[in-house]
Amino acid sequence: MYGSTGKVLRVDLSQGKVWDEALDEATLRKYLGGTGLGVKYLFEEVDPKIEWSDPKNIFFLGSGPLGGTRIPGCASISVVTKGALTNGLTSTQANGNFGAYLKWCGYDAIVVQGASSTWKYLYLHEGGVELRDASHLVGKDTWETEDAIKEELGYKERTMSVFSIGPAGENLVRFAGIFGDRGHAAAHNGVGAVLGSKKLKAFAAARATNKLQFVDPEKLGELAKKFTEVAKTFGGGTVFNWGTSRVLPGAEAAGWLPVKNYLTNLFPQKDLFDGARIRPLFQSKNYPCYACASHHYELMTVTEGPYAGYFGKEPEYEQWAAWGPQIYQTDPGAAVVLSNTVDRLGMDTNEASWVVGWVMECYEKGALKKEDLDGLEMTWGNVEATLELLKNIAYRRGYGDTLAEGVKRAAEKLGGEAVNWAIFTGKGNSPRGHDHRGRWVEMLDTTVSDTGTLQTQMLVVNKDLWKMPNPMDVFDPDQVVQAEANSTGSLEVSDSLVQCWFTSFNDTETQTEALNAATGWNMSVEEVMKVGKRIVNLMRVYNLRAGLTPDREKPSARYCSQSVDGPNKDKPIAPHWEKMLDKYYQLMGWDRKTGMPLPETLKELGLEDLVK
Amino acid sequence: MDLTTRKTKEGQAIKVTVEVMSWLKEDFGHQGWDKLVIEETVSPGTSVMDLLRVIADKHPRFGQKAFAKNQDFLDYCAVIRNGTFLSALADLNTELQDGDNIKLSPGFYGG
Numbered sequence: 001m002y003g004s005t006g007k008v009l010r011v012d013l014s015q016g017k018v019w020d021e022a023l024d025e026a027t028l029r030k031y032l033g034g035t036g037l038g039v040k041y042l043f044e045e046v047d048p049k050i051e052w053s054d055p056k057n058i059f060f061l062g063s064g065p066l067g068g069t070r071i072p073g074c075a076s077i078s079v080v081t082k083g084a085l086t087n088g089l090t091s092t093q094a095n096g097n098f099g100a101y102l103k104w105c106g107y108d109a110i111v112v113q114g115a116s117s118t119w120k121y122l123y124l125h126e127g128g129v130e131l132r133d134a135s136h137l138v139g140k141d142t143w144e145t146e147d148a149i150k151e152e153l154g155y156k157e158r159t160m161s162v163f164s165i166g167p168a169g170e171n172l173v174r175f176a177g178i179f180g181d182r183g184h185a186a187a188h189n190g191v192g193a194v195l196g197s198k199k200l201k202a203f204a205a206a207r208a209t210n211k212l213q214f215v216d217p218e219k220l221g222e223l224a225k226k227f228t229e230v231a232k233t234f235g236g237g238t239v240f241n242w243g244t245s246r247v248l249p250g251a252e253a254a255g256w257l258p259v260k261n262y263l264t265n266l267f268p269q270k271d272l273f274d275g276a277r278i279r280p281l282f283q284s285k286n287y288p289c290y291a292c293a294s295h296h297y298e299l300m301t302v303t304e305g306p307y308a309g310y311f312g313k314e315p316e317y318e319q320w321a322a323w324g325p326q327i328y329q330t331d332p333g334a335a336v337v338l339s340n341t342v343d344r345l346g347m348d349t350n351e352a353s354w355v356v357g358w359v360m361e362c363y364e365k366g367a368l369k370k371e372d373l374d375g376l377e378m379t380w381g382n383v384e385a386t387l388e389l390l391k392n393i394a395y396r397r398g399y400g401d402t403l404a405e406g407v408k409r410a411a412e413k414l415g416g417e418a419v420n421w422a423i424f425t426g427k428g429n430s431p432r433g434h435d436h437r438g439r440w441v442e443m444l445d446t447t448v449s450d451t452g453t454l455q456t457q458m459l460v461v462n463k464d465l466w467k468m469p470n471p472m473d474v475f476d477p478d479q480v481v482q483a484e485a486n487s488t489g490s491l492e493v494s495d496s497l498v499q500c501w502f503t504s505f506n507d508t509e510t511q512t513e514a515l516n517a518a519t520g521w522n523m524s525v526e527e528v529m530k531v532g533k534r535i536v537n538l539m540r541v542y543n544l545r546a547g548l549t550p551d552r553e554k555p556s557a558r559y560c561s562q563s564v565d566g567p568n569k570d571k572p573i574a575p576h577w578e579k580m581l582d583k584y585y586q587l588m589g590w591d592r593k594t595g596m597p598l599p600e601t602l603k604e605l606g607l608e609d610l611v612k
Numbered sequence: 613m614d615l616t617t618r619k620t621k622e623g624q625a626i627k628v629t630v631e632v633m634s635w636l637k638e639d640f641g642h643q644g645w646d647k648l649v650i651e652e653t654v655s656p657g658t659s660v661m662d663l664l665r666v667i668a669d670k671h672p673r674f675g676q677k678a679f680a681k682n683q684d685f686l687d688y689c690a691v692i693r694n695g696t697f698l699s700a701l702a703d704l705n706t707e708l709q710d711g712d713n714i715k716l717s718p719g720f721y722g723g
Contacts (some may be wrong), residue, residue: 236688238635246718250634253717254690255697256619274634277645371718423714463684471684473700567697 003518014114031065036496038080048545055115062109063099064498073500075100075290084190090452091187094180101205134201141344142179164202166346175351183313187348189452215520243296244317245275256438259359264565302333312340318433322353329381345358426552450539461507485587489532626710651716
């Protein structure tokens, strides 16, 4: 089959078995791959009522039909499982090389079920698949695990891709992720905890010979160049040239930088975190993903301050935001250390920073005292105390055990006024690293999402195609709802093709051309868009059955509070919330009370079987 | 468009400052991370959008990107006047006042 290996690798850890399962073209046309395929497996095989840690839960890790091509951003992976924060469906992606290597090893995806009694890791190579003992890797962080596996199997840096869990995943921290290729992360909704519950430490894929076949390789080459040319200009070409390293100062100016757990929107030291300063200062070097020409991903060495000499990956914008302004500390070198520490321990930076910021606010206001925190003085910006707290969380030591449940559960356990200081959604998932009081569409998206993180992404190249308001007032409730509802599915297309958003910008038209050049399916843009919407609706039905009902689609009190300063202080979203949801449900074709997609919505998307 | 030094019967020319943020500074030929603040003198009655077009004329790279065909200006460039985010195009018709501070920040989300 063109564009596909025609196989999924099945792994049953309870029985210690691996086997091949055939993939047919009809299934791939309906779901594309990646997220779509993972959602199909979860829907068909995992009872929505079980707990995320039940061995019957599956862990899906997949590439897509463009995986292994030279289209930039297509060596990414998508992970689908029942996640630990929401106990609902999760779709979370990581960039790097694994997606290409996986397909070159002969598989479109891996589906792991069951749970092992001893620690294992999965090794894929040209000659086959092995479940290997991982007992010697237990306790190692994600970078150490990557190094150790490559060393014991005899692979050099880029000849193998390893994604693993760290101590946090081993200890079932509800916001543990999987990390690989030097800090790339599929981090959301506790997918690392799911892997930990199965005692699977890592996936390792060798860079095997590329035997994939595509219908029109020449066309794929042209489209690869086209994607790169768009990336050079979209948003002023900033991602191509700078990654996300220059986002922070602008975010502060526009009022969507998270500062001091949303207590303020002002961060006068913002320019210290500007990539134009940091990259030359910290000797940043490009470390690109497979087939990507951009300067998005870099490694760096801290050269000033108390952490001079520390080497790690350059934090993404959300990591700078998390470990600078969100905890109100102003040393970029310390932010590099904190960011990499969280990655190495194997936790989601977003949730970790909401937890730490909340603890600091509780400490300042006396709701948590030094003796409650195992002797840590959690004052704003205290880097050393934060490093200790993060370790306590990853190893579930002391109060870290409570915090390992995530900020929603920890705040509800502490109770009182402290619940109102925590940033979370009613479903329990984490917002991304922004102050969404200045980005309403993302607050709406994060709160209604069924992925455990973002469900859509309003920045699409083809605005007219997705019927986006253009121009758009980002504080107009009607336009925000239209943007969210109308563009629903665009991200699922990217995540099912498994193309990095920073190279695709959800350019559905060019993606469709690439899909057809890879597979020969000759799908129309409309058909591809329908796949995206089909996946969203399937996720919705699954999560409703899992108990994630519409009454939980509320931002926490702090998350939707009114900013006290900054450029958006006069723009509270709360008064508009219920009407926005009403309109959103109407546009999505969902029943407002039950949350279920209406029969006509399901029929339109080829999901007639779900109509009851 | 020349609005920069003209005085009108209604009043004196007014002075405003424009602070350019983050990578938008590259459009103005400014490579560093330090502050870029431009001072402009315009006629009374000049709107924020008028000012932006004046700036675009003076800095063609910015003008070509921000006012490109099929480009939603606010997607490219967020405008903050005296600490308040102007989120709708209509807001850009607001008349400038003497001493106004305008911040231009990338409209592009990310990360």
